[in-house]
Amino acid sequence: MxxxxxxxxxxxxxxRLYLAMLADKNKTDSLYQFVNMDIFSEAGRAQLLADNPTLKVPYLVDAEQNIFDSRVIFRYLNKKHSQPELSWREENLLTVIDAVNDSLVSLFLIKRSGLDNTQDYLFFNLQNERAATIISQLNTEVLNGNFEVWDYPTICLFCLLDWASLRELFPFDEFPALTKLMQKYKEQENLSSAVKETDPRN
Ligand SMILES: N[C@@H](CCC(=O)N[C@@H](CS)C(=O)NCC(=O)O)C(=O)O
Structure with a gap:
């Protein structure tokens, strides 16, 4: 795979973190081979154009099967490894995490395009409003004791927070519960090798 x-x-x-979790459950070192792409390079664009019309990563190739989109990849892996389905509450949490993640990716790409994403334009305002609303809601969820278990929704939240703090996309100082949660999982011994191996700063 x-x-x-x-x-x-x-x-x-x-x-990658979910696959590490599944490998752990299966008592094996790794379940996949990682193909590291630079999606903005000429070679990366050519590879994307050949494999995946969404022109986005991740995608998974398992034998003849090509699967696009992290959400669908998760469902595919879950089925393959006979894992339980997510509850509707968890599905909603994922939708909310994906919504803020998509908005922050858009804001990041706008910044990389040399534009000031804090300017008063409808598209920028909508993304900034969604990011602010959801981050605050997620902070409340954490304060209420959610995301205490390292499962797929928690993995998704962790990846969002670590990436957004690396890219300085949000004033996380204003949301100490989220920062504390991120730190907790970075320091958790049983996760440390997978978390370190997939650190976006590598
Ligand atoms: N819904 C997709 C989103 C994936 C996504 O936005 N990936 C970004 C990288 S973080 C990407 O490939 N962006 C390229 C682009 O927008 O052109 C998923 O869950 O896999």
Whole structure:
């Protein structure tokens, strides 16, 4: 099984951490081969164009099967490894995490395009409003004792937070519960090798 992606993408990292969790459960070292791509390089674009019309990472190739999108990859892996389905509450949490992640990716790409994403434009305002609303809601969820277990929604939140703090996309100082949660999982011994191996700063 080959996972195509970049080392910086939070969507790719969530699948790598989930695969590490599944490998642990299966008492094996690794379940996949990671194909590290630079999606903005000429070679990366050519590879994306050949494999995946969404032109996004991650995608997974398992024998003849090509699967696009982290959410669908997660479902595919879950089925393959006979894991329980997510509850509707967990599905909603994922939708919320994906919504803020997508908005922050857009804001990041706008910044990389040399534009000031804090300017008063409808598209920028909508992304900033969604990011602020959801981050605050997630902070409340954490204060209420959610995300205490290292499962797929927690992995997705962790990857979002670590990436957004690396890219300085949000004033996390204002949300200490989120920063504390991220730190807790970085320091958790049983996770440390997978968390370090997939650190977007590598
Ligand atoms: N819904 C997709 C989102 C994936 C995504 O946005 N990936 C980003 C990297 S973090 C990407 O490939 N962006 C390229 C682009 O937007 O052109 C998923 O869950 O896999």
């Amino acid at each position: 080959k996972l195509y992606g970049s080392t910086t993408s939070p969507y790719v990292r969530r699948i």
